[in-house]
Amino acid sequence: xxxxxxxxxxxxxxxxxxxxxxxxxxxxxxxxxxxxxxxxxxxxxxxxxxxxxxxxxxxxxxxxxxxxxxxxxxxxxxxxxxxxxxxxxxxxxxxxxxxxxxxxxxxxxxxxxxxxxxxxxxxxxxxxxxxxxxxxxxxxxxxxxxxxxxxxxxxxxxxxxxxxxxxxxxxxxxxxxxxxxxxxxxxxxxxxxxxxxxxxxxxxxxxxxxxxxxxxxxxxxxxxxxxxxxxxxxxxxxxxxxxxxxxxxxxxxxxxxxxxxxxxxxxxxxxxxxxxxxxxxxxxxxxxxxxxxxxxxxxxxxxx
Numbered sequence: 001x002x003x004x005x006x007x008x009x010x011x012x013x014x015x016x017x018x019x020x021x022x023x024x025x026x027x028x029x030x031x032x033x034x035x036x037x038x039x040x041x042x043x044x045x046x047x048x049x050x051x052x053x054x055x056x057x058x059x060x061x062x063x064x065x066x067x068x069x070x071x072x073x074x075x076x077x078x079x080x081x082x083x084x085x086x087x088x089x090x091x092x093x094x095x096x097x098x099x100x101x102x103x104x105x106x107x108x109x110x111x112x113x114x115x116x117x118x119x120x121x122x123x124x125x126x127x128x129x130x131x132x133x134x135x136x137x138x139x140x141x142x143x144x145x146x147x148x149x150x151x152x153x154x155x156x157x158x159x160x161x162x163x164x165x166x167x168x169x170x171x172x173x174x175x176x177x178x179x180x181x182x183x184x185x186x187x188x189x190x191x192x193x194x195x196x197x198x199x200x201x202x203x204x205x206x207x208x209x210x211x212x213x214x215x216x217x218x219x220x221x222x223x224x225x226x227x228x229x230x231x232x233x234x235x236x237x238x239x240x241x242x243x244x245x246x247x248x249x250x251x252x253x254x255x256x257x258x259x260x261x262x263x264x265x266x267x268x269x270x271x272x273x274x275x276x277x278x279x280x281x282x283x284x285x286x287x288x289x290x291x292x293x294x295x296x297x298x299x300x301x302x303x304x
Contacts, residue, residue, distance in 0.1 A: 045078030046299035051273050054299050055081035055101040057247070057284040064291045071096040073292060077299050083282050084141075087131045094135075101280035102139040102219070102245050103128050108182060111145020112162040113155035113197050121145075125166050125177065133173035138279070139245050140170070141219060142177050144198030144207070155197045160210040170215045178244040179204050180219035183227040190286070191254040192227070201229050201239070208242055217244025221284070226251050226263055233271045240275040248298070249285035256285055256294045257301060269304040 047054050056074050058067065065073065067082070067089040074082050074096070081101035082093060093100055105128040110117040121142075128140040144159055163177065170177050184199040186192025198204045201218075208216050220243045222232055229235065236243070250261030257265050272281070281302060287294040 045076065046296045047078035047303040049303050051304060052269055052302050053080045053101075053278075053280045054302060055079060055083045055280045055282040056295060057282050058082050058085050060284055060286055061291050061295075064287075067092050071098055073295070074098060077296055078303075079299065081280055081282070083280070087135075090131075090135055090137075100132075100135070100137045101282060102141050102178060103132050103137060105140050105142055108143040108180070108193060108196060109146050111143040111197070112159045113145045113150050114148060115158060117145060118158070118162045118165075121162065122166050126169055129166075129170050129173050129175045129177075132175045137175075139176045139178045139217070139219075141245075142179050143182070144179070144196065144204070146193075146195040147197045148195075150197065152197060152203070156203065156207055156210075159198075159207045163207070163211045163216060167211055167213045167216055171213060176215050176217045176244045178217045178219035179208060180221055180247075181224050181228065182221070183224040185227055186252075199224075199228055201225055201235055205239060205242065218242045219245045219247065221247040221249075222263060222265075222268060223247065223249035223251055223254060223284075232263070232268055236268070236271050236275060240277065243277065243279070245279055246272065246277075246281040247284040248281065248302070253288075254286050255288050257283075257298050265301055266304060269302045273304060 056070060056079055058070055061070055067085060070082050071092055075098065081099045083101045084104055085093060085100050090100060106121040106124040112118060112121050125140060125142060132140055144155060147155065167177065179198065181198055181201055181204045182193045182196045184192065184194050184196045187194055204218055208218055218239060225232060225235060248257050248265065250257045251263055252261065255261055257263065283295060283298050
């Protein structure tokens with residue numbers, strides 16, 4: 001959910017790395033990007049079936065790779081997108097035939113639930129909608145904001161009023177606004193958001209229903225929904241017509257999505273396919289080890 005396009009590692013230091021990554025597969029990219037130990041097989045894409053269009057959330061890997069490196073890895077692994085990338089880097093995405101499946105706007109702390117932040121939110125949303133429309137990217141992320149002193153019922157009404165001021169612009173531009181549910185239980189930064197008002201699926205869904213536009217969607221973050229509500233597959237079935245984007249992560253800890261955490265991702269992805277969903281699934285976990293191997297395993301697991 002970070003939206004600043006920071007680059008922790010800077011540009012490539014050696015021209016040779018650029019050539020290696022351009023001409024080789026993921027196996028060579030491991031060595032070029034400084035990922036661990038040779039001798040482990042990692043050649044070829046991890047996502048090959050194409051029933052789930054997968055994306056990498058850039059903020060999760062920016063301390064390892066810059067945008068161009070991330071694009072090369074994403075392309076080699078079979079992804080369709082690197083998301084939450086700033087517009088200044090979108091030509092790099094296009095260079096690798098990738099998209100930004102969901103673009104940032106305002107922050108999750110100061111959101112549409114509070115009238116004193118609404119004009120700022122509306123301006124950022126319009127700017128992001130226009131940018132996505134120019135590049136034909138599908139989604140813009142949005143948030144309720146923190147409660148502060150706003151009661152839940154008032155916050156809901158404020159969100160509906162605010163989104164109705166901008167949803168017509170989204171409709172005209174052909175871009176979705178995706179309202180994200182975030183958990184308010186976990187106190188670790190970026191693993192939870194204590195005080196966030198849209199912390200239950202039904203609360204966010206009521207806002208979406210009252211806005212009443214096919215361009216107002218739910219960002220169904222599986223990790224956050226698991227913490228706050230559970231019943232992941234039942235909720236996917238219930239709200240399938242409203243879901244505009246998915247995010248993954250392992251619980252507890254927002255870690256990798258394999259068998260060291262509690263969410264069973266394979267049947268969840270199979271259910272997403274059964275619903276007829278044609279959007280994107282963003283891998284938004286924080287790697288605890290080799291990031292390349294972590295994303296390779298996650299993409300393969302979700303490639304149902």
